[in-house]
Amino acid sequence: MNRAYPVGETVLAVEGVSLAFGGVQALREVSFDVREHEVRAIIGPNGAGKSSMLNVINGVYHPQQGTIRFRTNGAWREFHDMDSNEAARLGVARTFQNIALFKGMSVLDNILTGRNLKMRCNFLEQAVWIGRARNEELAHRRAVEEVIDFLEIQHIRKTPVGKLPYGLQKRVELGRALAAEPALLLLDEPMAGMNLEEKQDMCRFILDVNDHYGTTIVLIEHDMGVVMDISDRVVVLDYGRKIGDGSPGEIRGNQAVIDAYLGVAH
Amino acid sequence: MAIDIGKLDTFPKLLMYHAQIRPEKPAIREKDLGIWQTHRWGEFAAEVRAAACGLAGAGLRRGEHFALVSDNRPRLYAMMYAVQCLGGIPVPLYQDAVATEMAFPIQNAEIRFAFAEDQEQVDKLLEITPQCPTLKHIVYDDPRGLRHYGQEGLTSYEDLLAKGREALQRDPAFLDAEIAKGRGADTAAMLFTSGTTAMPKGVALTHHALIDRAQAAAELEKLGDSDVVLAYLPPAWVGQFIFSLAQPLVTGYCICCPEAPETVMTDMREIGPTYYFAPPRVLEALLTQVSIRMEDASRVKRWLYRRFMAVANRAGGAILDGRPVSAIDRVLYFFGDIFIYGPLRNVLGMSQVRVAYTAGEAIGPDLFKFYRSIGINLKQLYGSTETSVFVCIQPNGQVKPDTVGPAVKGVELKFTSERELVIRSPGLFKEYYKNPQATAEAKDREGWFHTGDAGYFDADGHVKIIDRVKDVGTLADGTLFAPKYLENKLKFFPYVKEAVAFGQGRERVCAFINIDMDAVANWAEKRNLSYSGYTDLASRAEVCDLVRDCVEKVNADLSQEAEIANSQIHRFLVLHKELDADDGELTRTRKVRRGAIGEKYRMLVDALYDGRSSVHVEAQVKYEDGRTGALSADLKVRDAKTFPVAAARKAA
Numbered sequence: 001m002n003r004a005y006p007v008g009e010t011v012l013a014v015e016g017v018s019l020a021f022g023g024v025q026a027l028r029e030v031s032f033d034v035r036e037h038e039v040r041a042i043i044g045p046n047g048a049g050k051s052s053m054l055n056v057i058n059g060v061y062h063p064q065q066g067t068i069r070f071r072t073n074g075a076w077r078e079f080h081d082m083d084s085n086e087a088a089r090l091g092v093a094r095t096f097q098n099i100a101l102f103k104g105m106s107v108l109d110n111i112l113t114g115r116n117l118k119m120r121c122n123f124l125e126q127a128v129w130i131g132r133a134r135n136e137e138l139a140h141r142r143a144v145e146e147v148i149d150f151l152e153i154q155h156i157r158k159t160p161v162g163k164l165p166y167g168l169q170k171r172v173e174l175g176r177a178l179a180a181e182p183a184l185l186l187l188d189e190p191m192a193g194m195n196l197e198e199k200q201d202m203c204r205f206i207l208d209v210n211d212h213y214g215t216t217i218v219l220i221e222h223d224m225g226v227v228m229d230i231s232d233r234v235v236v237l238d239y240g241r242k243i244g245d246g247s248p249g250e251i252r253g254n255q256a257v258i259d260a261y262l263g264v265a266h
Numbered sequence: 267m268a269i270d271i272g273k274l275d276t277f278p279k280l281l282m283y284h285a286q287i288r289p290e291k292p293a294i295r296e297k298d299l300g301i302w303q304t305h306r307w308g309e310f311a312a313e314v315r316a317a318a319c320g321l322a323g324a325g326l327r328r329g330e331h332f333a334l335v336s337d338n339r340p341r342l343y344a345m346m347y348a349v350q351c352l353g354g355i356p357v358p359l360y361q362d363a364v365a366t367e368m369a370f371p372i373q374n375a376e377i378r379f380a381f382a383e384d385q386e387q388v389d390k391l392l393e394i395t396p397q398c399p400t401l402k403h404i405v406y407d408d409p410r411g412l413r414h415y416g417q418e419g420l421t422s423y424e425d426l427l428a429k430g431r432e433a434l435q436r437d438p439a440f441l442d443a444e445i446a447k448g449r450g451a452d453t454a455a456m457l458f459t460s461g462t463t464a465m466p467k468g469v470a471l472t473h474h475a476l477i478d479r480a481q482a483a484a485e486l487e488k489l490g491d492s493d494v495v496l497a498y499l500p501p502a503w504v505g506q507f508i509f510s511l512a513q514p515l516v517t518g519y520c521i522c523c524p525e526a527p528e529t530v531m532t533d534m535r536e537i538g539p540t541y542y543f544a545p546p547r548v549l550e551a552l553l554t555q556v557s558i559r560m561e562d563a564s565r566v567k568r569w570l571y572r573r574f575m576a577v578a579n580r581a582g583g584a585i586l587d588g589r590p591v592s593a594i595d596r597v598l599y600f601f602g603d604i605f606i607y608g609p610l611r612n613v614l615g616m617s618q619v620r621v622a623y624t625a626g627e628a629i630g631p632d633l634f635k636f637y638r639s640i641g642i643n644l645k646q647l648y649g650s651t652e653t654s655v656f657v658c659i660q661p662n663g664q665v666k667p668d669t670v671g672p673a674v675k676g677v678e679l680k681f682t683s684e685r686e687l688v689i690r691s692p693g694l695f696k697e698y699y700k701n702p703q704a705t706a707e708a709k710d711r712e713g714w715f716h717t718g719d720a721g722y723f724d725a726d727g728h729v730k731i732i733d734r735v736k737d738v739g740t741l742a743d744g745t746l747f748a749p750k751y752l753e754n755k756l757k758f759f760p761y762v763k764e765a766v767a768f769g770q771g772r773e774r775v776c777a778f779i780n781i782d783m784d785a786v787a788n789w790a791e792k793r794n795l796s797y798s799g800y801t802d803l804a805s806r807a808e809v810c811d812l813v814r815d816c817v818e819k820v821n822a823d824l825s826q827e828a829e830i831a832n833s834q835i836h837r838f839l840v841l842h843k844e845l846d847a848d849d850g851e852l853t854r855t856r857k858v859r860r861g862a863i864g865e866k867y868r869m870l871v872d873a874l875y876d877g878r879s880s881v882h883v884e885a886q887v888k889y890e891d892g893r894t895g896a897l898s899a900d901l902k903v904r905d906a907k908t909f910p911v912a913a914a915r916k917a918a
Contacts (some may be wrong), residue, residue, distance in 0.1 A: 145300045197891075208411055221391075
């Protein structure tokens, strides 16, 4: 099947990134690139540094070495350590391994928080809620409703997030990330803890996001079936090192990867 | 007020009439992106015209069938009207059917054109194209995920409209001529019967039949253009077709399409329909929800609810029927209406309901009375696909829980010597498509349609239906055995979702029971019973006891009815899985396929009769995505107490 947004040029390049927490070396000189409109998976055994890698990309962790290059509007920007606000402004959105939603707020309000960076009115205008603020809110509400429609969660629009089952909370979190209209979407284990049907739904949504909005996606996942099915290219980390990089087919046949997952006799 | 039909003998003519006389009134509403969007008659008719010209351009011919697979959406209805404008015949299919089930109608009617709601439905249609070589053109509504499918013959609804508008501009007279060519005797739609027993049959209904019946019922209930209906049942079902296509055109009322199947409750509360239809299972699910929420309410509220529901039970139905009620009850009911019934109707989304129907299967007397007692004018009707629904309706003031009312104007009824109900009505179907033999069997030379339902007239001339004629059997000793009658009695208990009774030609009656997950789970929670899932819960001894109590109450009830007292249920078991249409155990309209179940679970039936106390079962289940999985469980087979036939009746 040909894609609406064929995979393009590199948009994100991670070069020689090393990250240590005290004596623990989480990442060692990791380099890889992400191309426009592709689904890029990062896999690896527990503690391989996958989440650290995502945190480096969106500026939560600051690496001791290496650079991250990011292309926006055709121009390359180079960062030694990314600042998380800057990352968000550049169009990087993410979901978390442990759901980080506002439990007491409704689905609608949670997704609306994803529009935060796009709000232009100051708080005085919003308090009075006339003219610009009103129009702006209508526009944002519409954007949020489109996300709700996209993820098929109309029936829980006004339900507090804390009351929802886990699978739906994950979907809401994806919704919040989508509301920011990201260029690059980072998904940290979007399918962890889901049953088969929920996983299938989530796969479909991830592919739809990629297909419909052309969003570039970087995802961490443990379910190999899912990874092999939906990603274009895969990076494999083990003990903070990159041990494999390539198409799902290449990774499947890569001896180093098989050893890392199954373990080898030393 | 229903409109004067006169020369408007087809649906497209009626549509154009409404577009002319009430262009600014709402025709269809749909909730989209959280906001109700209104399509007025004028603009809606214009859209239909464009769609019709688009279809004409694509080559749809007069008399040709057109498949539609979609949930209730304005565009679905626009497409149906557009097809009818050209003299085509819409064939709505169940949107939750799996692909293979869609193949038969498409092959049967050699369908070339189809309309699909979204990617899911398009995928299903594409999946069956190898078996259905005739299927060449698919029009889809929601383009999401479909933009680069690239298959030939796949068109978006927008493109169709755009082409149609162009064609309409080039030749504005073409469509009016096409609409004028339509005759009342032409087939307006073909609906496939659910096929409780055999392959589905395509029922061809004419414009005349549908319009006649829609109008008769509209006159009886005084429906007008200020009425509002929520279109939430499958469009492939004849009732939905009547309520959201035929009757709006006869009266000019507005139909509302919910946002998604899961949001129906919320949408109904927002819309406040005035005319409502619900099969008994929907009403039951609503009541179960209410009861569960009431149990969790504060003590004061529970007390109020109990007290006032007792008043409603005593006086509500009589007040609705306009029968005399004591002054005290009237005052109490007045306050009850303020504190309980009014808010309850509001929660159910039924505050505005003027007329509500239920049909399709027997409704429990308690359930029926509940709705009537809180002031909702719920009535029963009788009809089928072949009769354009309206055969019997209970008129206001003459509502009884166990009958379906007298014949609607224009219908002749009688019972044959085998107790089968036969009908002659202007609303009868034209034929079963390509099945003259079945047509001849169902409709005899004098025009009587054989319903296959057994029953009799009660003292007031109301029709009472007990079962299907072919299912009414006898036990080995010759007593009457009406399985559905027994099953319905069991299903009236909130804990029982489905029941299947066996006994034809046997010594005694035995039954399978399906528990209702919501009700039993709540019951178990209250008793601190832990369980891991449906299968586990169903196999708990406590649950078996609970079900046994229900069975024994039914037996006590049956012992009062001399004719069928011997068909009390001796043994039963609680099934390990929910009966499901996907596994071929229910029809798409959720009727039990007794024969298929008896075949599939032969082992269990044998266990019921050979006296074993437990049986091991392994079953295949089909998931919605078409994969299969296995379930295994140990089922307990229980005996139920039976009662001697009531002496008083026996003497009489």
